[in-house]
Amino acid sequence: MKTKQLWICSAIALASSAAHAQSSVTLFGVVDLGVQYTKGAGAGSVRALSNGGLSTSRIGFRGTEDLGGGLRAGFWLEGSLNPDSGTGRATNTNNQPTGATTAGGLTFDRMSYVSLSHDSWGEVRLGHDFIPTHYNSIYFDPFNANGVARAGNLTFAGVGTGPLPTAITGSNTVSYWLPGKLGGVYGMAMAGTGENDSSVANSDDGNFAGARLGYASGPFDIAAAVTRSQFSSTAAIGNYTHANIGGTWDAGFAKFFALYNRVTVKLAAGTVRKNTAEIGAHIPAGEVGRIRLSYAVLDDRSDSGLRTAGGLARSGDDARQLGAGYVHNLSKRTALYGTYARISNKGEARYVVSGGAAPASGRSSSGWEFGVRHLF
């Protein structure tokens, strides 16, 4: 049967020797889609096909080459997908609003880098990658930063007058990662550039830097991170700092999650300050099931003058989010899931469950989704 197959092989491999036997190029991805219903109290509702309710849909290519002596080279190219329409997602070329690309075609907007790594020295990556704080947002949210109940519904919405280019990933970056054998200590640091000519105004715009340090041992995992992005053109988007700390504890009967975020954006009209705290748990249910729960609160301490600037929230425009879901694994690759989320807005806050219909000011947003996630 194997002789009937037309093998796909790397061009390099064909031209080189068995020395590459330990090297590999991997095609991988996720297709995760669900049916979703969301409702904004005092407003409308939306019936939608949701993307990535459990894991972000994506396609990627990655590989490593063993160079001997503990040294490895590697690459990673991974792009988000919206399989409900067959589109890819936009990325940003200069970490500034002017660098936003047009959404539609496939880009490698998640990770796109070349890497040199060593067992003892750690790893250096050049390219486009997640910023340090986003790793905490993924690992210490029981909903892994995905779906209607993700913690980011409260953390990142309305922090600037436009989308923050470096809220999740950054371009033009160099990062250093600690090696794996440090007795449980792990960490990385990253710097990126907006690539502006030094002779133009606000030439530091789009520069950013951050770091993450963690410790994992047995059932415990804890990490803290900070990322600071520079924007001197304070009219539209300001200096932006995101700091967070989180952890998990696997108690066997349940795995507990905690995550605290502090976001500050300096705008011309005032400073946005948002502090969010989330706790949650994964509870095994039978051999293949897992219940997911989370509760998050947002304490908005933004300057009061901001409300008129683009509908931004101010102090007192707080919110709470409750998330509950169930994941049923049909295999290691395929899972069914259902998730419910409800946000209670206060003051004039209008936070929305991911993908949902905006509620009236101070009213609740809620939604559920049922989906299938398939890995390849």
Place this chain on the structure above:
Amino acid sequence: MKTKQLWICSAIALASSAAHAQSSVTLFGVVDLGVQYTKGAGAGSVRALSNGGLSTSRIGFRGTEDLGGGLRAGFWLEGSLNPDSGTGRATNTNNQPTGATTAGGLTFDRMSYVSLSHDSWGEVRLGHDFIPTHYNSIYFDPFNANGVARAGNLTFAGVGTGPLPTAITGSNTVSYWLPGKLGGVYGMAMAGTGENDSSVANSDDGNFAGARLGYASGPFDIAAAVTRSQFSSTAAIGNYTHANIGGTWDAGFAKFFALYNRVTVKLAAGTVRKNTAEIGAHIPAGEVGRIRLSYAVLDDRSDSGLRTAGGLARSGDDARQLGAGYVHNLSKRTALYGTYARISNKGEARYVVSGGAAPASGRSSSGWEFGVRHLF
């Protein structure tokens, strides 16, 4: 020799056991290009490199996982290509003109879905896919909806004042497919949503639904389908219904084709009604050759007030199309082909052979192409 190759393998596979021996991830595609000359009587001509004269050029990734007990999970990501320029094709995110993406980058505009299927129960797909009626347009047209002589030259042109987002594929869909073992009966049903907030005007725009039912036995295959798309904003694009029925009969010395389409679009200025009937044949010519013939007539019964609205045709603006071609298979993967098509327009009709130069009103459009199609 195999040890010299650098295998590309799925991330999942590397991390898992021989239980996946029956699973696979497949890379596949088509590159089909030709030289084309088209002429519009009373107007100009175009010399072009044509795409997909025999099969739509594309690249895709698909896979299935055997979950046991007759159950399978799978995914499909397939995007059209224009290899004459290296571009992908646009798709549409909300089944409405506002959701049209910018053409250029690769998208999975043909099929992009996750699937659960069972030998006895059938299959459920979530994602982006061909609408029910388009399957008849492909299978019961001797030119398989491709090239200068495709039946769609008459069926879909000029039915709205802009392109119909759901004429071929739909986004945000759920579909159900009958299982394979029903004694020759096959079928599917599909619904899709425009994902509009219920509180906005025309919130049903972009919703659509359809179904297809067929019967195949021995040399016979016949199927009927209907797809209805909702558009309450009747100014630019109206409620759109496409119904068709078609079949093939393989008589040995030739395979005969028949296809009848009825398209209705309700615009503010009146109703577009187009009925097209096509007959055709594939005639084997030697061991590796195949002659393709088709004859199609369009009976336009649109309201007379439409002619001033965007140059749309009206009753009496009829047309006939003749198609003739030859396919020479060099192997199962590679074929040479040549196709000729001629459309005779009546009244003020200006139908054009695919990719061609527009003729003067009521004059003929004709063209030929010679190409190479290579599957991988």
Place this chain on the structure above:
Amino acid sequence: MKTKQLWICSAIALASSAAHAQSSVTLFGVVDLGVQYTKGAGAGSVRALSNGGLSTSRIGFRGTEDLGGGLRAGFWLEGSLNPDSGTGRATNTNNQPTGATTAGGLTFDRMSYVSLSHDSWGEVRLGHDFIPTHYNSIYFDPFNANGVARAGNLTFAGVGTGPLPTAITGSNTVSYWLPGKLGGVYGMAMAGTGENDSSVANSDDGNFAGARLGYASGPFDIAAAVTRSQFSSTAAIGNYTHANIGGTWDAGFAKFFALYNRVTVKLAAGTVRKNTAEIGAHIPAGEVGRIRLSYAVLDDRSDSGLRTAGGLARSGDDARQLGAGYVHNLSKRTALYGTYARISNKGEARYVVSGGAAPASGRSSSGWEFGVRHLF
């Protein structure tokens, strides 16, 4: 171990016989990123992450099928990447400014074609490909048309009032390649069409044709090429001719390079005429190192009236470029490199090292980059 892997196999292969044992589909690519600093004298500087300092970052799919009797079919789909942001690059659909696509999503902007080839007859390709002159620009520049020191910094900048669509690749092309067994003689010819309707004004715009002929024997390789693109709309972009001749001589202790380019663009405001000559060398340094050197001069003979038209250079606005670099191969796939380049501008010339900050008129541009290139 192999049984644990989930092989990716071609759809065709699975359905066909061992006759395809000699066929293959190949996934391949390059990820090349570096840190770069460039400075424009009398102006500013830029700190950037550079793409493709040694080789253009890219991803591609290609394959061949052995049809027997010396005949082969094949395809090639290869797109540039900017891995510093995860984007692909734009291409052009009609060889004219109106056909420029929006940058962002992955396109197969480098090569996208289907091919039939024969051991004795040569090869015919249909699709999108490099124009004949660009092959000389790659092979006879010691920096292979990549990075801060590439020869193209002088050759192609400022030759039109906008980017020339067919300066590097062309769409809608047919090309013929001589077979391999001609005693060292090699060559190809290409024609492409703008696909305009003959009834519109300037219907020849975007048509182009060219050829390349070379001879390689032992340590010598020499080739000449010419490409001529038609643009009758002389206001924005004019008839464009690029001719070049180049060669290499591998003397063992060093490999020497020489390249001469002549570029002419007929604009309404006058004719741009740029002649560039470059010499250079690759000098082996140890078993895995290679020093790269180049020196190029630009003699601008453009009409004097051009300077006011879009800042174009005119006669006397000459420049010289010095390039020096080192490549350290960690393996056949992975290399570290460093490159320095300096352009001395004369008159009011403002040529810039690739990716760099523009200098003041007549002042120098310089820059360096250190990077990692990984092939897969």
